[in-house]
Amino acid sequence: MSLKRAGVLGATGSVGQKFILLLSSHPQFKLHKLGASFRSAGKAYKDAVTWRQTATIPESATELTVVECKASEFADCDVVFSGLDSDAAGDIEKEFRDAGLVVLSNAKNFRRAPDVPLVVPLINVSHLDVIARRLEAVASENKKKPGYIICNSNCSTAGLVVPLGALQEKFGPLDIVVVTTLQAISGAGFSPGVPGFDILDNVVPYISGEEDKLEWETRKILGSVDANTSEFVLQNDTKVSAHCNRVPVTDGHLECVSIKFKQQPAPSLEEVKRGLRDFVSEPQRLGCPSAPSHAIYVLEEENRPQPRLDRDRDGGYAVSVGRIRPDPVFDYKFVVLSHNTVIGAAGSGVLIAETLLAKGLL
Amino acid sequence: MSLKRAGVLGATGSVGQKFILLLSSHPQFKLHKLGASFRSAGKAYKDAVTWRQTATIPESATELTVVECKASEFADCDVVFSGLDSDAAGDIEKEFRDAGLVVLSNAKNFRRAPDVPLVVPLINVSHLDVIARRLEAVASENKKKPGYIICNSNCSTAGLVVPLGALQEKFGPLDIVVVTTLQAISGAGFSPGVPGFDILDNVVPYISGEEDKLEWETRKILGSVDANTSEFVLQNDTKVSAHCNRVPVTDGHLECVSIKFKQQPAPSLEEVKRGLRDFVSEPQRLGCPSAPSHAIYVLEEENRPQPRLDRDRDGGYAVSVGRIRPDPVFDYKFVVLSHNTVIGAAGSGVLIAETLLAKGLL
Amino acid sequence: MSLKRAGVLGATGSVGQKFILLLSSHPQFKLHKLGASFRSAGKAYKDAVTWRQTATIPESATELTVVECKASEFADCDVVFSGLDSDAAGDIEKEFRDAGLVVLSNAKNFRRAPDVPLVVPLINVSHLDVIARRLEAVASENKKKPGYIICNSNCSTAGLVVPLGALQEKFGPLDIVVVTTLQAISGAGFSPGVPGFDILDNVVPYISGEEDKLEWETRKILGSVDANTSEFVLQNDTKVSAHCNRVPVTDGHLECVSIKFKQQPAPSLEEVKRGLRDFVSEPQRLGCPSAPSHAIYVLEEENRPQPRLDRDRDGGYAVSVGRIRPDPVFDYKFVVLSHNTVIGAAGSGVLIAETLLAKGLL
């Protein structure tokens, strides 16, 4: 099979660097175009970037010439991964979409747009059906294939909805979700990201906009698609309350979650554990190359998951759930850990692209 | 006024060192006896201790000879502060009490005993009335003054109950409290305490026994004393659910709290803030020297309190509350910060002693 | 005595905040003018600053109106403390000096100027004689008192030269100094300062320009003043080689130092320790209020000094030296710890001002 040509927008930033790492050795995609600001345009990637990853710059990227983020430069890309900041993403991603390109975005700008799927690939790739139907409609009219945008979720949302989605699939909607996050600093980017003086020997109990994203995005992702209108319907059965904190951890978001099921009596503790342990995600069923071997690892040790020890399970594409126990106020409480720059950001985009390919939509 | 003679048990440990720091320059107490294990007994304190505090060893302690933790050694102390570990505290504190000594304990052993007040001095010094009545009864019978034990609470409980107690005093009992803690490592002691390899670039979502302490102790402290039986009655109107985490912070416990009031409609956001801001604790009213100028600081900045910036307010005897905001599931959510080794441990003991003195009980 | 009027330039930055803290409760100075960029000018200080200190904003600063850093605004100040960044300091400090003001600068711009004393107040306040002579000369001609600039040293230099200067005073010049620094992040400022992602679970073995500063400034400070020309003569007997590293510590620079004396045989280990322990600095002799009780603490514990435990000795105005031992290549090796934002920055400026006052130069 010939490799699909991938573009990366915001290629010198933290999310862009991760896209490049994940795509450089990918069996289905090859790095084709790297876009950044006009200051970087024209330079070899290795000269334009301040590389901050543990792995060295992939050879396939090192000599690529950086271009500006204009649709015309990316016209021959099969798919474009956007790691742009939200202040740039709005205009650029729209231009790309309007030019007929497929944009997989990590930015927040279009997540709440009524025609844009917001996808955590381990949970709601069914939302991509909206794209499928749109493409079918166009094809039946013999029109040119249109561009579209698909967003992955906010990083802390991605970790949360995996166990929630698995439980909802098995036991019906949740009534209440209370979540407190302990988030790694890599999610804030590199330059400057979280200042060192703010985070050494400290915790910051605030991340701008984050609580609202967790509370809103969770309900779109756990929601459904109206079969007639193709509109996204929020899961309004579920009330979500979030506290968000930044902690001195490099990678890996930990979330303390309390839940109450809609249907009472709630499933038993053993049923909940089994429901999580046995959950199989759609990308696994589709055989996507980056899909984890287990979507959810249920850990039985009393003090796990921990960011440093568990964030890299299945390359960061799996989520770990531990300390599942009864809650004196609700039904259950547990701890979720997810790798915020893999399943919580660039890796989600890659897994969405693999799913599109598996479904014949790319 | 002559200074009261203070003994310290577990004087070489982390809590003991803090007691010594706080008492060494105290206007009402003087260090009189320092107790530690038989291995330390007979040595000058400076030779027995591995001092781990920022301030240097107080001169009043440095040459004191360490003695074993036997009641006979402490017979002439007016009050004994115990920083013993729970494996030693049970037998020793009992022996001291039975020998007629006043023991202010930081250990967990007697916190749930029906005749032992569990006191966070900013909130429930009214529980000390049980002691007052007992002493009066004995005095009226011309019996020898008996010994007694008073416990301060677990460190994370101490921070939580201050705003909860202030709100309960003003607006009646709470219905639901959901709390997630981000706890500093100093609470676990020094040798070894939390291993460095567990806590660098990491978070540990588990502290043995801590969640149960938070859920139980909160209800004893917010509870009342039966006027007839002098028994402590738990605040059973209030359901508490806790998640406890250890984070890479040296001092200062941060807690994310969601609350629902029993009485509905709940007070307004402004009333809640004012209720916290205007709260005056009993030790303040009594003019205790270590009492904070404000029991609760209500912070309006969107990203405060933070452990490193706010833990030392009023010498660690005050509690900071920030981010008070409506909660989409309950009534309100907020963040509390308390200094775990001051108001959460040794400082609580000192403030209880000052209160006893002010009330004529010492 | 009436308080001297102090101005602070760069008042919203990290060094400026520290100046404000140190001056707010000072027995000889009062905060009179606060200067910052035009964006801050006109605002109350509390509204202009993002306060990042542990202590709360001093009341004497909170309502002062911030002005632009123009000499005309500071005309009635007795002394101006500059915490400006080096990109702004050059022009502004020159303007202030030319307008007749006394500028005590923390910036690097004028440290190497032939007419500007570079002063670490525990070591070379004798360099201020140049100012004294200049003022005398002007006074004898009945001219207007001129402005002048005095610089404090780079933060890592300040810690190093204290033991070196004490040893040179006692045992004559050093031949070789090899130093490796482990520097705290507060020296790099707040916004952004050292990015968190660079310093969590990491060390950065490079600080721009720092090694050159250590190697050069040390020789100016340990140097002398030519009695005829009033020129500063570098201590060229001493060769200095530096390695500089940034480590995940909030405050406190640790430096590992190896030295060889010019005169051989070198003093004995005991003589070296005594020389350091008995060293008394000029600000101590002059009775300056911020002078430490000991300029140098010689620690005998095998694992001290440590940043968190020792940085605050004597309010950060003292330096700690430990692990003094023979060196298999040179004469001796030892470890120095200094508080980089007190004796290494703002505190040095304050102590210089106190010295000027004590010498009648202000």
Added chain:
Amino acid sequence: MSLKRAGVLGATGSVGQKFILLLSSHPQFKLHKLGASFRSAGKAYKDAVTWRQTATIPESATELTVVECKASEFADCDVVFSGLDSDAAGDIEKEFRDAGLVVLSNAKNFRRAPDVPLVVPLINVSHLDVIARRLEAVASENKKKPGYIICNSNCSTAGLVVPLGALQEKFGPLDIVVVTTLQAISGAGFSPGVPGFDILDNVVPYISGEEDKLEWETRKILGSVDANTSEFVLQNDTKVSAHCNRVPVTDGHLECVSIKFKQQPAPSLEEVKRGLRDFVSEPQRLGCPSAPSHAIYVLEEENRPQPRLDRDRDGGYAVSVGRIRPDPVFDYKFVVLSHNTVIGAAGSGVLIAETLLAKGLL
């Protein structure tokens, strides 16, 4: 080729866990026996160990039954890797050797023994010739193959000697080496290892015995073997002085090094860089499977190497050298980074075993 049977002593400790990780997927060895204390003996490995590695427990180890560290239990092992602590290693390793076993030890006990090679495999596998000759001698007498012990070096020594050995091979012996280490905490083990309270927001300028190890072991490793007596001759041309520090980093030792060559004039900066860059180690030449692709990476960025970014190069078997620059006192200074638990500990043992195999000594 059939796999050699490997035993691991101290299998539940931190070094033992790393041996198990490295050997579990090794092309030449298989895990055959796991030894630990009598408390663990009889349990399945997964039940005996508190696993602290990022990767999960290898399947090949999980169900192996732990045995006591007695030679009779390991009689059928081809090679035994010892991760024992020094308090246990002395007696046990001697017993194993006397029983005819090949012991590759990470402990310090036999490093200075006159008949035990001390080997950093990237530098002095030539010291293994002593073993070869001993085996030949025995073979020629038709005696039973004797056991022997080979030690790898202390972790900070392993990083240092790689560039030193490469330079000595090319430019002759060094005259002076001054080194300051910034060492990760993983070298101190897990339980408790470095206490968290000692290392958060702190640096400890002392590691027991470490400076002496660096100063002595370096000279044995850079030394030679007397062709007649087979005795190890220290490299006494080279004087080494070390300062050792523990820093808040999980893995990766950084070392700041100043050097002076014996032969003057010294090689040029460019020659030094080329000498390091072109260095090829013996395990590379022998095709050992764990040998790095480059023994030394010479980094040109001004702020590298950094522990978090560079420690994993070539799986931790390569060493990174950066900031090579002239030194104002000596000839050159530079920074070395090595992975302390791979090339600095267990990985060294594995690479020695591969070398023995490649040389036909196993």
